[in-house]
Amino acid sequence: MSRNKLKISSRLLKKKVRKQAFLNPKHCRFCNSVELELALDYKNVNLLRNFITERSKILPSRVSGNCSFHQRAIATEIKTARAIALIPFCTLQA
Numbered sequence: 001m002s003r004n005k006l007k008i009s010s011r012l013l014k015k016k017v018r019k020q021a022f023l024n025p026k027h028c029r030f031c032n033s034v035e036l037e038l039a040l041d042y043k044n045v046n047l048l049r050n051f052i053t054e055r056s057k058i059l060p061s062r063v064s065g066n067c068s069f070h071q072r073a074i075a076t077e078i079k080t081a082r083a084i085a086l087i088p089f090c091t092l093q094a
């Protein structure tokens with residue numbers, strides 16, 4: 001009995017190569033930097049504004065590129081800043 005390997009079509013190979021070319025691995029900016037780790041605080045509003053949308057929603061980690069540990073830390077800092085009224089809960093529309 002001979003075992004035949006399945007052949008992958010050239011179309012599927014090209015598609016796989018195209019997908020891999022556009023996928024850039026996202027790296028957490030806090031994991032590599034000790035300075036940014038210390039700057040992650042609810043009082044640092046300029047840093048926290050990078051992680052919210054114009055509607056004041058928290059960006060997901062798949063968009064921001066943060067690891068799950070730092071994404072949870074950012075979320076708690078944003079929620080604390082909202083409670084103290086440093087960042088608005090939502091934007092007013094006229």
